[in-house]
Amino acid sequence: MAxxxxxxxxxxxxxxxxxxxxxxxxxxxxxxLTQLQACRLWGLDRETCGTLLSxxxxxxxxxxxxxxxFVQLDRxxxxxxxxxxx
Numbered sequence: 001m002a003x004x005x006x007x008x009x010x011x012x013x014x015x016x017x018x019x020x021x022x023x024x025x026x027x028x029x030x031x032x033l034t035q036l037q038a039c040r041l042w043g044l045d046r047e048t049c050g051t052l053l054s055x056x057x058x059x060x061x062x063x064x065x066x067x068x069x070f071v072q073l074d075r076x077x078x079x080x081x082x083x084x085x086x
Contacts, residue, residue: 011051021052022061025072032071 021042025031033041039049053070056062063073 011047013048013052013055018052018055021056025062030071032065032069034069038070 035046035049035053038044038053039046042049044052053062057064057070060073062070065071
């Protein structure tokens with residue numbers, strides 16, 4: 001059986017990178033990124049970025065908006081009716 005913190009994808013994401021990305025969402029209220037934007041912002045390849053974002057969604061830290069962008073879950077609940085990512 002795999003350890004609990006091991007991603008199900010073939011791409012492993014270091015815990016330090018996960019914490020760094022969480023910190024960026026916490027430091028920038030309202031940060032809303034598509035996967036492509038996240039890849040560019042953090043200099044990650046598509047597979048690693050997708051695994052990282054999925055891990056944060058699974059952890060209930062991020063959620064996906066209707067248009068497919070990622071935003072911090074707690075902030076989404078507070079602003080759900082008016083949130084629009086450009």
